[in-house]
Amino acid sequence: MTTDFQLPAIDYQAISPLLILFGVACLGVLVEAFVPRPARRRVQLGMALVGVLAALGAVVLLAGTNVVTAGGSVTVDGPALFMQGALLAFGVVALLLIGERRVEPGGAFVAQPAITVGSEADQRQASAPGATEVFPLAMFSLGGMALFIAASDLLTMFIALELLSLPLYLMCALARRHRLISQEAAVKYFLLGAYASGFFLFGVVLAYGYAGSVDLAAIHAAVDTSQMNPALLYAALALIVMGLLFKTAAAPFHVWAPDVYQGAPTPITAFMAACTKVAAFGALLRVTYVAFERLAWDWLPVIGVIAVLTMLVGAVLAVTQTDLKRLLAYSSIANAGFVLVGVLAVGRTGASSAMFYLVAYGFAVLGAFAVISLVRDREGETTHLSRWAGLGRRSPLVAGVFTVVMLALAGIPLTGGFTAKFAVFSAALEVGEGWLVIAGVVSSVIIAFPYLRVVVMMWLSEPSESTATMVAPGLLTGTALGIGALAVVGLGVVPGPVLDLAHDAALFLR
Amino acid sequence: MPGPEHYVALSALLFTIGAVGVLVRRNAIVLFMCIELMLNAANLALVTFARLHGDLNGQVMAFFVMVVAAAEVVVGLAIIMLIFRTRRSASVDDSNLLKY
Amino acid sequence: MSVLLAQGVEVTAGEAWTFWLLAPIAVIGALGMVLARNAVHSALWLVLTMLALGVFYVVQSAPFLGLVQVVVYTGAIMMLFLFVLMLVGRDAADSLIETLRGQRAAAVLVGGGLAALLATGTYRWLEGTPAAGLAEANAEHGGNTEGLANLLFSRWVLGFELTGALLIVAALGALMLTHIVREPGERLSQPEQMRARFAPGNYPAPKPGPGVFATSSSNTTPAKLPDGTASPRSISPILPIRELTAAEAADKETER
Numbered sequence: 001m002t003t004d005f006q007l008p009a010i011d012y013q014a015i016s017p018l019l020i021l022f023g024v025a026c027l028g029v030l031v032e033a034f035v036p037r038p039a040r041r042r043v044q045l046g047m048a049l050v051g052v053l054a055a056l057g058a059v060v061l062l063a064g065t066n067v068v069t070a071g072g073s074v075t076v077d078g079p080a081l082f083m084q085g086a087l088l089a090f091g092v093v094a095l096l097l098i099g100e101r102r103v104e105p106g107g108a109f110v111a112q113p114a115i116t117v118g119s120e121a122d123q124r125q126a127s128a129p130g131a132t133e134v135f136p137l138a139m140f141s142l143g144g145m146a147l148f149i150a151a152s153d154l155l156t157m158f159i160a161l162e163l164l165s166l167p168l169y170l171m172c173a174l175a176r177r178h179r180l181i182s183q184e185a186a187v188k189y190f191l192l193g194a195y196a197s198g199f200f201l202f203g204v205v206l207a208y209g210y211a212g213s214v215d216l217a218a219i220h221a222a223v224d225t226s227q228m229n230p231a232l233l234y235a236a237l238a239l240i241v242m243g244l245l246f247k248t249a250a251a252p253f254h255v256w257a258p259d260v261y262q263g264a265p266t267p268i269t270a271f272m273a274a275c276t277k278v279a280a281f282g283a284l285l286r287v288t289y290v291a292f293e294r295l296a297w298d299w300l301p302v303i304g305v306i307a308v309l310t311m312l313v314g315a316v317l318a319v320t321q322t323d324l325k326r327l328l329a330y331s332s333i334a335n336a337g338f339v340l341v342g343v344l345a346v347g348r349t350g351a352s353s354a355m356f357y358l359v360a361y362g363f364a365v366l367g368a369f370a371v372i373s374l375v376r377d378r379e380g381e382t383t384h385l386s387r388w389a390g391l392g393r394r395s396p397l398v399a400g401v402f403t404v405v406m407l408a409l410a411g412i413p414l415t416g417g418f419t420a421k422f423a424v425f426s427a428a429l430e431v432g433e434g435w436l437v438i439a440g441v442v443s444s445v446i447i448a449f450p451y452l453r454v455v456v457m458m459w460l461s462e463p464s465e466s467t468a469t470m471v472a473p474g475l476l477t478g479t480a481l482g483i484g485a486l487a488v489v490g491l492g493v494v495p496g497p498v499l500d501l502a503h504d505a506a507l508f509l510r
Numbered sequence: 511m512p513g514p515e516h517y518v519a520l521s522a523l524l525f526t527i528g529a530v531g532v533l534v535r536r537n538a539i540v541l542f543m544c545i546e547l548m549l550n551a552a553n554l555a556l557v558t559f560a561r562l563h564g565d566l567n568g569q570v571m572a573f574f575v576m577v578v579a580a581a582e583v584v585v586g587l588a589i590i591m592l593i594f595r596t597r598r599s600a601s602v603d604d605s606n607l608l609k610y
Numbered sequence: 611m612s613v614l615l616a617q618g619v620e621v622t623a624g625e626a627w628t629f630w631l632l633a634p635i636a637v638i639g640a641l642g643m644v645l646a647r648n649a650v651h652s653a654l655w656l657v658l659t660m661l662a663l664g665v666f667y668v669v670q671s672a673p674f675l676g677l678v679q680v681v682v683y684t685g686a687i688m689m690l691f692l693f694v695l696m697l698v699g700r701d702a703a704d705s706l707i708e709t710l711r712g713q714r715a716a717a718v719l720v721g722g723g724l725a726a727l728l729a730t731g732t733y734r735w736l737e738g739t740p741a742a743g744l745a746e747a748n749a750e751h752g753g754n755t756e757g758l759a760n761l762l763f764s765r766w767v768l769g770f771e772l773t774g775a776l777l778i779v780a781a782l783g784a785l786m787l788t789h790i791v792r793e794p795g796e797r798l799s800q801p802e803q804m805r806a807r808f809a810p811g812n813y814p815a816p817k818p819g820p821g822v823f824a825t826s827s828s829n830t831t832p833a834k835l836p837d838g839t840a841s842p843r844s845i846s847p848i849l850p851i852r853e854l855t856a857a858e859a860a861d862k863e864t865e866r
Contacts, residue, residue, distance in 0.1 A: 198548035229735035512629035515736035522728040530721030531644035564742030584780035
């Protein structure tokens with residue numbers, strides 16, 4: 001027998017954000033078991049917010065770190081820390097939306113999802129306080145995302161992918177109103193998500209077969225040295241990228257997005273739109289820049305075509321939508337295409353522009369979904385466009401915030417959206433990918449139309465009987481709205497500091 | 511004599527059968543079984559590559575995949591049970607509230 | 611065990627026999643799963659494939675994984691599938707109606723092509739690659755299981771901890787989605803039910819059926835009491851009472 005067992009050196013400080021997130025998530029499960037029901041929401045929300053803020057603090061303290069730790073599972077470098085920071089900032093805003101209970105009595109989540117829809121027991125729980133299990137689930141998901149960005153081998157990435165996805169599938173099924181649609185969204189998301197992760201896994205396996213290791217750095221090294229047939233590596237690359245593009249909702253792997261965005265409870269949709277996007281692009285950047293950089297000339301044209309397709313599909317289909325949540329889903333697809341343009345400008349500028357874009361988009365989309373959660377009638381949220389006509393006259397303040405957010409998504413100057421689009425397009429021009437920029441500009445023009453149509457409807461139509469009412473935002477949603485609007489305007493007026501931060505951070509450690 | 515190429519080819523065949531099964535079947539539970547078959551095929555390839563490279567890491571990875579699949583099955587079946595309870599059908603075509 | 615560990619680099623005749631016997635069985639199991647109309651049969655076909663794969667693991671110097679495959683996959687996961695199938699109803703057969711015309715044919719065509727491409731592709735890419743064999747790696751720590759344990763708790767210790775988190779999520783999710791809280795006193799005992807039934811002010815006889823066949827075929831139509839008023843007791847409390855208007859109840863002249 002052996003006595004040579006050695007624990008790997010673990011830099012606990014470097015993985016402290018992860019430890020904090022998972023620790024708070026586990027504590028949250030214990031809170032579910034031991035804290036009396038009426039006090040749970042306050043305890044859970046407080047704990048989750050403190051946890052995410054503490055993790056954010058840990059990320060800030062780690063700035064400038066460059067280590068590979070935990071036996072080679074985690075890389076803590078500039079891009080990982082920058083995107084973890086963005087992720088946790090979005091996490092705070094999303095948690096505020098998840099914790100809101102003023103807007104809808106009991107919150108956006110149902111108390112007991114297992115009760116048959118429409119039964120007597122269901123009517124009794126109509127305004128009962130919602131399930132508080134969402135907080136630990138959201139924390140687990142955030143932890144998985146933070147790890148997904150920082151994983152330095154493909155197996156850890158696969159585990160992180162599942163860890164971020166499983167809670168999302170579950171949370172999708174918990175809407176208080178329109179429960180059937182919500183559960184249907186959960187089934188669709190689950191089946192398609194599991195399917196995509198199957199492809200991702202087979203890609204990982206083929207990469208292992210080629211390189212004899214799943215470390216991203218080892219795969220990079222093996223591109224030159226391996227004796228195996230390179231076709232294995234190309235197949236691996238295709239399958240892995242397919243799995244990741246599914247999570248980013250890029251065409252043609254986008255079909256789940258509209259249904260899931262529409263069916264999921266609005267706070268969870270906001271969480272998915274902002275946080276999952278960051279996590280998925282973080283992993284995509286790491287895989288393509290660290291492991292497959294030497295194949296860049298092979299994957300550039302393919303992913304380029306996907307980027308163009310994504311932008312155009314998202315933009316054109318967004319024009320035809322009449323439901324705001326679906327509209328924002330197609331907009332998120334189109335935005336995935338814009339971020340891909342940044343990713344394709346391989347190099348420091350490309351990575352930093354993509355990361356900046358993710359920050360600008362995340363705050364805007366969180367603000368948009370915060371407003372959507374406020375516009376309601378007796379049936380719950382009203383997301384049909386026609387019901388929004390004239391809202392601007394009734395509640396100018398919140399409608400004003402929504403207008404700012406929409407203008408940012410449309411990429412109007414002096415908003416974060418403009419700076420971000422400018423950054424990715426100029427990065428693409430710098431490396432001579434003009435065709436991507438042309439497609440990008442065309443689709444930004446197309447997709448500006450639905451955004452502006454909403455704005456015009458809100459302000460220029462007369463309020464009628466069918467106009468929905470705007471519920472006054474509570475403290476939590478109000479704060480979320482404020483953060484979103486301020487960030488969107490701030491990133492447009494003084495983008496310098498964040499752009500510099502992204503540029504300084506945009507070097508991957510191999 | 512079967513070498514690594516035979517095992518990996520078998521694994522690729524099983525993987526595609528699973529992938530096609532997801533596209534042709536309608537029952538959510540059968541669909542999910544097809545996904546399980548894809549994961550199993552990946553495991554076979556992992557074990558084969560571990561032997562090919564003389565490296566136990568591949569076997570550890572297959573072990574991880576099994577654990578992850580177990581967790582995924584629990585979550586998936588819970589969601590499918592939930593939707594079945596509310597609408598008494600496991601066919602994905604009956605889930606059609608979400609259309610354009 | 612030692613026999614299994616000894617082989618590795620060269621392929622024995624026993625392995626060749628095992629492969630050519632079990633590989634077709636694995637493929638048949640997979641095809642059977644996809645083609646069986648009954649979901650329970652699908653599950654059983656899949657068990658066959660999984661057992662064949664378990665044998666392949668043992669043959670390929672992975673005895674521990676072979677065992678785990680049988681215990682965890684066929685023993686636990688597939689039984690969970692069967693449980694759920696039985697709960698959901700065994701007769702949940704697939705419909706043959708295509709919602710997207712030609713989707714199945716297209717999927718089979720594309721899938722067949724892809725299968726041929728991937729299988730022959732991987733075969734050709736790997737043809738003649740010598741296998742290093744695991745004899746050395748297995749011997750390093752005294753055996754296959756010991757070697758795996760050594761890696762699991764050193765190189766992959768973070769992943770190991772994370773699977774713990776994954777299992778917590780799974781348990782929490784399953785509980786949340788399926789558990790219904792029963793308040794104390796929500797379920798009445800038999801004596802309590804009987805007392806409530808015969809308490810003054812309650813109507814102890816069976817409830818009247820709805821007026822389904824009187825004027826309409828809807829079970830939201832309440833039964834009529836002798837004085838001509840509708841009896842709300844005759845329909846479920848969650849249904850809205852709906853009576854036919856005179857125009858709706860009138861003879862539609864379709865019987866002639």
